[in-house]
């Protein structure tokens with residue numbers, strides 16, 4: 001079956017910059033896809049290309065089998081929710097939701113519009129708010145109206161550009177859950193833009209990490225988190241520790257990597273890349289929660305010195321300085337036997353072989 005949206009080798013240039021640079025992306029039916037990346041990496045531009053507010057300089061955009069590259073936004077089966085909710089302040093909640101239905105490409109009867117408004121408000125749990133004006137709503141409620149307005153016409157694709165950006169953290173987390181549930185109930189595809197990596201991991205079927213107008217990596221949240229391809233991804237999504245070294249020996253499927261801080265194990269086929277050979281230079285990344293404190297003389301243990309600890313109740317974040325000068329972070333669960341390590345204490349760090357990730361150079 002054809003993808004709901006297929007972005008094919010699309011480039012969009014603005015004076016002095018390729019905001020989107022040769023991007024290809026398939027969005028499947030019913031998928032929650034998140035575009036994640038730092039400010040200016042091209043997320044909004046890519047969304048606007050899908051919506052039809054921008055026309056690509058190169059490449060095509062398909063909706064199913066249909067090439068929509070030259071089709072106007074309101075002729076596309078897609079709706080967009082922006083960070084600024086852009087509700088009409090002089091229209092009631094019901095009229096805001098009905099607005100798009102009255103002017104959509106489909107002609108609808110008054111009864112049908114009333115029904116669609118009722119259903120959309122029910123979906124976002126705003127039944128009873130029909131006659132309120134936007135100014136009489138909280139930020140989260142206003143955002144729900146904007147979402148109701150976007151889903152009321154029953155689009156196959158909903159585009160959301162940082163829709164939760166203006167909300168405080170608690171409300172934001174509640175809305176994340178609501179949006180995810182709404183997407184499941186509707187069974188349509190969502191393309192969601194954020195620069196918040198936790199939000200991306202928590203909500204998505206597929207995370208698309210962008211950098212400088214290109215897709216750096218895409219995959220499920222756990223693929224992106226557990227198997228980042230590059231240092232940029234490893235450091236942008238979550239916290240990571242990185243060390244460089246060279247392969248000293250290979251024993252079966254495990255390589256021993258000589259680093260300034262000691263010998264560390266690495267799967268000889270780590271990260272799906274080509275098999276390692278003795279002498280290869282490698283960059284190894286390890287997530288903080290995968291690391292345990294260990295005796296210094298054990299196998300695969302590297303040495304460091306405790307610098308400080310951030311006690312956060314459920315976990316403690318340790319900062320450990322390695323001999324090569326790099327600062328590593330170790331997350332330790334407070335499971336009843338919290339470690340008490342004074343600054344300056346020499347510690348060993350160890351992790352399972354499979355948890356070392358080989359990054360591309």
Ligand SMILES: Nc1ncnc2c1ncn2[C@@H]1O[C@H](COP(=O)(O)OP(=O)(O)OP(=O)(O)O)[C@@H](O)[C@H]1O
Nearest residue numbers: 014015017019038039040041042043044045046195
């Ligand atoms: N209309 C425009 N004219 C000129 N340059 C633009 C225009 N729109 C975007 N750009 C540039 O294109 C690049 C990508 O912008 P875009 O808005 O897509 O980034 P973004 O990833 O959404 O960033 P943010 O997280 O800050 O919203 C930026 O360098 C931006 O300055």
Ligand SMILES: [Mg+2]
Nearest residue numbers: 043044045161
């Ligand atoms: Mg943007």
